[in-house]
Amino acid sequence: MTTDALRATLRPLKKSRPFDLAGLSFTALSGFAAFLIVAMVAVILGDVVIHGAGTVTWEFLSAAPKEGMTKGGIFPAIYGTVLLVVLMTVALVPFGVGAAVYLHEYARPDAWFTRAVRFAVANLAGVPSIVYGLFGLGFFIHFIGGSVDRALGLDVVFGQPALMWAALTLALLNLPVVIVTTEEALRTVPREMREASLGLGATRWQMVRHVLLPQAMPGILTGAILSVSRGAGEVAPILFTGAAYYLPFLPHSPTDQFMELGYHVFVLATQSPDIDATKPLLYGTVLVLLLITFLLNITAILLRARLRAQLAGRS
Amino acid sequence: MTTGSRPLRPGHDAAAFRRHQILRENVIAWILRGCAFSAVAGLLLIVLFVFKEAWPILGDRVTQQEANLAGFFSQPLWQPVSETPKYGFTPLFAGTIKVVLVSMLFAVPIGVLAALFATEFASPRLREILKPCIELLAGIPSVVLGFFGLMVLASWLQPITHAPVRLNAFNAGIALGLGIIPTVFTVCEDALRAVPKSFREASLALGATPWQTAWNVALPAASAGVGAGVLLGLARAVGETMIVLMASGNAAITSGDVFDSARTFSATIAAELAEVVVGSPHYATLFFLGALLFLLTFFINVAAGAFVDRLRRKLAGA
Amino acid sequence: MTVQTPERPAVTQEPPRATPPPPTVRAQQPETAEGASPTHLSARGLDLFYGAHQALKKVSIEIPSHSVTAIIGPSGCGKSTLLRSFNRMNDLIPNVRIMGELRVSDIDILAATTDVVELRRRVGMVFQRPNPFPKSIFENVAFGLRMLGLKDRNELEIRVEDSLRRAALWDEVKDRLDRSAMALSGGQQQRLCIARSLAVEPEVLLMDEPASALDPTATARIEELVLDLKARYTIVVVTHNMQQAARISDRTAFMLQGELIEFDDTRRMFTSPHQKLTEDYITGRFG
Numbered sequence: 001m002t003t004d005a006l007r008a009t010l011r012p013l014k015k016s017r018p019f020d021l022a023g024l025s026f027t028a029l030s031g032f033a034a035f036l037i038v039a040m041v042a043v044i045l046g047d048v049v050i051h052g053a054g055t056v057t058w059e060f061l062s063a064a065p066k067e068g069m070t071k072g073g074i075f076p077a078i079y080g081t082v083l084l085v086v087l088m089t090v091a092l093v094p095f096g097v098g099a100a101v102y103l104h105e106y107a108r109p110d111a112w113f114t115r116a117v118r119f120a121v122a123n124l125a126g127v128p129s130i131v132y133g134l135f136g137l138g139f140f141i142h143f144i145g146g147s148v149d150r151a152l153g154l155d156v157v158f159g160q161p162a163l164m165w166a167a168l169t170l171a172l173l174n175l176p177v178v179i180v181t182t183e184e185a186l187r188t189v190p191r192e193m194r195e196a197s198l199g200l201g202a203t204r205w206q207m208v209r210h211v212l213l214p215q216a217m218p219g220i221l222t223g224a225i226l227s228v229s230r231g232a233g234e235v236a237p238i239l240f241t242g243a244a245y246y247l248p249f250l251p252h253s254p255t256d257q258f259m260e261l262g263y264h265v266f267v268l269a270t271q272s273p274d275i276d277a278t279k280p281l282l283y284g285t286v287l288v289l290l291l292i293t294f295l296l297n298i299t300a301i302l303l304r305a306r307l308r309a310q311l312a313g314r315s
Numbered sequence: 316m317t318t319g320s321r322p323l324r325p326g327h328d329a330a331a332f333r334r335h336q337i338l339r340e341n342v343i344a345w346i347l348r349g350c351a352f353s354a355v356a357g358l359l360l361i362v363l364f365v366f367k368e369a370w371p372i373l374g375d376r377v378t379q380q381e382a383n384l385a386g387f388f389s390q391p392l393w394q395p396v397s398e399t400p401k402y403g404f405t406p407l408f409a410g411t412i413k414v415v416l417v418s419m420l421f422a423v424p425i426g427v428l429a430a431l432f433a434t435e436f437a438s439p440r441l442r443e444i445l446k447p448c449i450e451l452l453a454g455i456p457s458v459v460l461g462f463f464g465l466m467v468l469a470s471w472l473q474p475i476t477h478a479p480v481r482l483n484a485f486n487a488g489i490a491l492g493l494g495i496i497p498t499v500f501t502v503c504e505d506a507l508r509a510v511p512k513s514f515r516e517a518s519l520a521l522g523a524t525p526w527q528t529a530w531n532v533a534l535p536a537a538s539a540g541v542g543a544g545v546l547l548g549l550a551r552a553v554g555e556t557m558i559v560l561m562a563s564g565n566a567a568i569t570s571g572d573v574f575d576s577a578r579t580f581s582a583t584i585a586a587e588l589a590e591v592v593v594g595s596p597h598y599a600t601l602f603f604l605g606a607l608l609f610l611l612t613f614f615i616n617v618a619a620g621a622f623v624d625r626l627r628r629k630l631a632g633a
Numbered sequence: 634m635t636v637q638t639p640e641r642p643a644v645t646q647e648p649p650r651a652t653p654p655p656p657t658v659r660a661q662q663p664e665t666a667e668g669a670s671p672t673h674l675s676a677r678g679l680d681l682f683y684g685a686h687q688a689l690k691k692v693s694i695e696i697p698s699h700s701v702t703a704i705i706g707p708s709g710c711g712k713s714t715l716l717r718s719f720n721r722m723n724d725l726i727p728n729v730r731i732m733g734e735l736r737v738s739d740i741d742i743l744a745a746t747t748d749v750v751e752l753r754r755r756v757g758m759v760f761q762r763p764n765p766f767p768k769s770i771f772e773n774v775a776f777g778l779r780m781l782g783l784k785d786r787n788e789l790e791i792r793v794e795d796s797l798r799r800a801a802l803w804d805e806v807k808d809r810l811d812r813s814a815m816a817l818s819g820g821q822q823q824r825l826c827i828a829r830s831l832a833v834e835p836e837v838l839l840m841d842e843p844a845s846a847l848d849p850t851a852t853a854r855i856e857e858l859v860l861d862l863k864a865r866y867t868i869v870v871v872t873h874n875m876q877q878a879a880r881i882s883d884r885t886a887f888m889l890q891g892e893l894i895e896f897d898d899t900r901r902m903f904t905s906p907h908q909k910l911t912e913d914y915i916t917g918r919f920g
Contacts, residue, residue, distance in 0.1 A: 030429065095353050102350060113352075131554070266458050
C-alpha cells in the first residue's frame, strides 16, 4: 500500500476534548486527601486546645500531682523533661557535630570507613524507638551501670533506670538527626570560603573552627532544636531507662529517676483509676507537651527556611 | 632580592609553631574520626546488646525449656505470666499485621494523593497551608497520637464501625496511620519534585491534561520514590510503639477481624518489659521480639534505600 | 567537550622523562624586563587529570621572580588549573591525579612531605569572585595572622593597616574597620581579599581572573595595584582578557587544551608570536 492509501484508512483525530470525568474526579480525590490531612490536624489540635486550655493555669504548671494524680499540676514532669533534654543535648551535640564535620570535611567519600559511618547513620535513623529502649536497658543499665556498681563495690546505684541513662539513650536516637542537619548546613557554606581560608594558609581545623562552623551555626542549631523537640516527645525509649510513674521528689542527681511529660500523658491516659477525674489534667498535660514541641519545631523550621533561602540565593 | 619568607614574627620559631600545629591537627582529626565512629559503634552496640539479651532463646538450655523457637511458632497462645507461661507469637503476628495493614491502607492513599496534589495541582497558596500542616502532624509526639486514638478517635469510630470493643486493631491502625502520613507524604513529595519540569512541559505541550500528566508522567517518573515512601512508612508502622500500645486494646488474641482488640510486637515489649525478672525466659523472649523488630525494620529500610538509589539513577540518567 | 586541533606545534611536545632536563619553553630574555631574574616558580612535564579527563598535558614553564606573568587562553584550556597547582588548591577537588614536577624556589610542591599549609602561606591566592568572610574588614585581613597564632592586638593592627595600605584600600576603609566586609563594593571586596593574602607575607601571589567579576573602574584599580605589587612579589595572573594581559604583564603564557603553546615576553607575544595558534588566538580567530 502506498502511504496515501494507508492514510485513507485512518479516521481523523478528534481534537475536541470530551468531558473529562476521570480527570476531574482524580484531581478532586487528591485535593480531598490533602484536605483530610489539614482537617485531621485541625481536629486533633482543636480538641486538645478546647479541652486543655482551661486546665493550663500557673498552678497547674508549678504544682506537683496530688490525690493519686487526679488533682494538682505537672511541675515535676516539666522539670524532668527539661533536665532530660538538656543532658541529652550536652551528650549529643558534640558527637553529632564532630561526626558531621568529619564526614563532610575530612573523610574521603569512597573510603570504607566513611561508607560504614554513612550506612550506620542511615540505619540508626530507622531503628524503632522501642528497640532503643531495649538497648538502653541492656547496654547502659545492665552492662555499663552494672559493671560500674560491681567495680566500685556499690549496691545498685548505676545499674538501675536513671536520668542519665535515659538521656544517653535519647542522644543515640537523635544522633542521625544532628549529623544530617549539620552536614546539610556545612553544604550551604560556599566553596569559596573553604578556598579563601585554605589559600591563606589556614589548617583544616582552623578553617572548620573559624569559618565553616560560624557560618553553619543556624543549621546546626536547627538540628539541635529538632532533636530536642523529638527528645521531649519520645516515650518508648525512656519507658525502661529512667522515666518514673510518680516521684514524690524532684530528681537532683543524674542517677535519679524522673517524671517526664510524654510518659505522664501515657500514665494518665492508661493507668488512671478514675479517668473522668484525670481527664482535665490529661488534656492539660497534652497541651503543654504540644506547645513545647511545636514552639521548638517552629523555631527549627524558621531557621531552616532561612538557611535554604540562603542556599538557593547562592546557587 | 629575597625569595624566602619574610619573617612574620621576629624571634618566633616558625618550625616549632608548625610542628605543634600539625600535632594539634592530628589530634583533632582523630577526635572527629572518633565522633563519626560513634554512629557505627551505636549501631553495632544496639545489635550486640539486643541480640545478647535475646541469646538464651537460642543458646541456653534452661531458658529453652520454657521459651524456645518451636514454641514461638507452634504455641497458639501468648500468656507469659500464667502458671505455665505460653509464648506463642501467632496472636502477636496477627495483631501486628492487622494494625499495620489498616494503617497502610489508610495512610498510603492519603499520603501519595496529597503529595500529588501538592506538587501537581495545588496553587502556591494552598501548598502553603498544606506544608505546615504536614510539619505540624510530623511534630506531634506519638504519645499524643496514642492519646488521641485512645480518648477521642475510639469514641468516634465505635458508633460507625459497631465494633464490639472501643479499642481495636482498626482504631489503632487509623491512629497509627496519622503517624505515618507525614513520612509517606514527605518522601513522595520530594520524589515528585525531583521530576524535571521538562517532563511535565513536554506532556502538557502534547495536549495532555494536568491529571493525565500527573498520572502518566510525573507519578511513573517518581515511582521509585513513591515506593521508598511506602516502605519507610511501613518500617515506621511496624516499629511504632506508643500509638499502638495506647489505642489497640492490647488483647493477645488470634483473629482475622480488624474490629477485635489486638496486640502488636512493639506494644508487647513496651507493656511487659518493665515487670519482668531480668534474665528470665520472659525477659529473653521480649528481647527476641525486639531483635525481630530490628531485623524487620532494618531490611525494610535497606529496601527503601535501594528504591531511593534507583530514583536518583533514573532521574540522573534521564 | 574538547575539540582536537588539527596541527599541534612540535615545540611544546616534551620528550620522555628519562632524557636529560626537557627543553622548557623559556622566555627569551626580554630586553625590557629587569635583566636575568632567578626562576621562582617552575613546572616540568606537568600532567593533571580530573578522573579520565586530562586537563594539563606536559606543561613546562619557568616563572621569574618579581615580575607579572599572565596566563591566557580560551576557557577550559587549563590556565586556572595550572595556577591552582602552584599552591595545591586542586587538592580540594576529588579524583585529581597530578604528575610531573612543580617547584617554588627550592621546594618540591608535589612531594608527599611538603607541608601544604606552609606552602599556601608562601604562595597566596586571589580568586575570581571576591570571597571575603562574613566578618568585619579588620577580621578578614587579620584572619591569616590569627591562624599563625598572632594574638598581640597592637601587632595585628599594624599588620592589618600595612596590608590594607599595600592593597590601596586603607583610605577607603580606615574609618569602618569593624563593619562587615560584605558591605563593601565588589572592587573593594577584591582588594580586601588581596590585602588579606598580603597580610601573611607570601612570596608569590596567584590571581585567578581577579577582575572578571568587576566593573571597568574597579578593574583599572586592581590592574594598577598589580603593577605596584610586583616590586615585592612574584605575581601570576590568569585572565581571559588579552588587553589586560598586555597592560599588566611582563611575560605571557598562552595555553590551549591543556598545553602550553607559547611563553614569551609580553610585548613580543602580542606583536610577533612564534606560533600560528597564538597568532590566531590573539587576533581573535578563535576563543
